[in-house]
Amino acid sequence: MYSKKPTLFGYGKTTKAIAKLHGGGCTFYDDNTQEAYTDAENNQILPSSMFDPDKSTLEVMTPSFKPSHPLVKSAKHLLSEYDYILDTLEQKPYNIWISGTNGKTTTTQMLTHLLASRGAINGGNIGTPLAQLDPKAPIWILETSSFTLHYTHTASPNIYLLLPITPDHLDWHGTPEGYTADKLAPLLTMREGELALIPKGLTLPKTSAFIVEYDTNEFLEQYFYIDSSKLRFKGAFLQDAMLALAVTKVLYDEVDYDLMNSFIVEGHRQEEFRDASGRLWVNDSKATNLDATIQAVKVYGDKPLHLILGGDDKGVELNELFEAIIPYSPIIYTVGANEQKLLDLSSKFNLKAIKSSTIQNAVTQIDKLHNQNSVALLSPAAASLDQFTSYKHRGDTFMDSVRAL
Numbered sequence: 448m449y450s451k452k453p454t455l456f457g458y459g460k461t462t463k464a465i466a467k468l469h470g471g472g473c474t475f476y477d478d479n480t481q482e483a484y485t486d487a488e489n490n491q492i493l494p495s496s497m498f499d500p501d502k503s504t505l506e507v508m509t510p511s512f513k514p515s516h517p518l519v520k521s522a523k524h525l526l527s528e529y530d531y532i533l534d535t536l537e538q539k540p541y542n543i544w545i546s547g548t549n550g551k552t553t554t555t556q557m558l559t560h561l562l563a564s565r566g567a568i569n570g571g572n573i574g575t576p577l578a579q580l581d582p583k584a585p586i587w588i589l590e591t592s593s594f595t596l597h598y599t600h601t602a603s604p605n606i607y608l609l610l611p612i613t614p615d616h617l618d619w620h621g622t623p624e625g626y627t628a629d630k631l632a633p634l635l636t637m638r639e640g641e642l643a644l645i646p647k648g649l650t651l652p653k654t655s656a657f658i659v660e661y662d663t664n665e666f667l668e669q670y671f672y673i674d675s676s677k678l679r680f681k682g683a684f685l686q687d688a689m690l691a692l693a694v695t696k697v698l699y700d701e702v703d704y705d706l707m708n709s710f711i712v713e714g715h716r717q718e719e720f721r722d723a724s725g726r727l728w729v730n731d732s733k734a735t736n737l738d739a740t741i742q743a744v745k746v747y748g749d750k751p752l753h754l755i756l757g758g759d760d761k762g763v764e765l766n767e768l769f770e771a772i773i774p775y776s777p778i779i780y781t782v783g784a785n786e787q788k789l790l791d792l793s794s795k796f797n798l799k800a801i802k803s804s805t806i807q808n809a810v811t812q813i814d815k816l817h818n819q820n821s822v823a824l825l826s827p828a829a830a831s832l833d834q835f836t837s838y839k840h841r842g843d844t845f846m847d848s849v850r851a852l
Contacts, residue, residue, distance in 0.1 A: 453531065456518045457509030458492055461528050464578035465507055466490050476518060507531045510594040527598035529591075532577040534601055540587040542603075543694065544571075546596065546630055547610025549739035550687050553712060554610060555590040557691040560710045561703065562586055571595070597629040603636035606697070607643040607656070608690060613738040613767070634658075642697060644690065664689060671696045677704040682746035683739070684712060715842040717743055720849070726817050728849050731826035732842030737763060740828035741771045748775030751821040753813045755806065755845070757783035758829030765789070768828055769796040778816070780809040784833035805834070806841065810848040
């Protein structure tokens with residue numbers, strides 16, 4: 448198993464885990480390396496410019512490398528992490544892949560929670576590289592990014608669960624069509640009898656998989672015999688829970704509402720808390736794309752809404768967001784790199800907007816207008832790295848600012 452040492456692109460968590468499988472002694476090419484050196488595992492770390500494709504017979508890469516990256520373009524034997532790990536396992540665990548624009552982490556965690564007693568473990572984009580997962584575990588539940596799917600051509604899931612998608616990472620994929628094609632790529636390698644749960648309305652490639660196209664929660668209820676009234680979740684979380692239960696229904700004819708309801712959603716996704724005056728604030732910092740924010744506004748928009756938007760929108764067109772939130776008439780507080788774009792769109796769609804620039808300022812401004820009947824929601828519809836180290840850092844800053852009022 449894993450007998451052939453690959454050349455590794457990018458000195459990151461994924462590639463370091465692969466090197467560790469071989470006891471070190473691998474060669475890395477890394478953009479952040481200026482001079483060659485050897486690390487504690489006897490791996491050689493070289494500048495990317497030193498890569499010679501004629502001297503390499505196998506390459507595995509950090510998933511986030513763009514297709515335009517010089518290493519990607521010059522490699523002749525490039526594999527994704529999934530292809531390298533899954534295609535070399537003598538006995539593969541049962542594979543469930545979960546992807547989508549938002550909600551894939553929560554759904555992966557929910558399904559792992561439901562299947563933990565059956566030995567399921569999770570990894571992939573959720574934090575644990577495949578090289579660190581126990582190959583003897585009976586079930587692998589893999590949160591799978593569009594980046595990984597773009598480079599994966601032979602590995603294949605037994606069940607593929609695709610959550611609803613909206614254009615995202617267009618600075619990486621180039622077009623909405625390219626993004627969608629990568630999300631649907633697993634269908635190309637799936638076999639007869641394998642299940643793919645796919646949002647309705649997409650143009651599907653030819654596949655041998657058994658496809659179930661879903662749209663509403665009502666469809667999921669009827670098709671999989673799930674009673675949503677027995678679930679404590681709401682909004683996007685409700686559909687995440689129903690999709691996780693749909694998988695257990697297919698695999699084991701089992702719908703355990705008590706077990707599902709015992710799942711605790713991680714922080715920074717529609718995380719509710721109250722200030723010293725009892726006013727409701729919601730930390731939805733993990734909403735880094737349009738659909739996540741639209742879903743959050745639908746959940747809380749039945750009350751007067753103070754909505755903090757902004758950050759790095761990754762080149763996505765934002766008209767769709769504003770068209771969706773118009774009926775809820777939120778007051779918008781703009782922050783981050785795309786602040787001027789948000790102010791211009793607010794004017795175009797006749798929504799009140801207040802220029803805040805930072806989350807701390809937004810909290811101070813909201814404090815003057817917020818009351819017991821309104822909701823203050825951080826749901827940025829953008830990435831955080833323009834002002835923060837992560838969405839968690841952004842969410843913590845928001846919560847700390849509220850507590851300091």
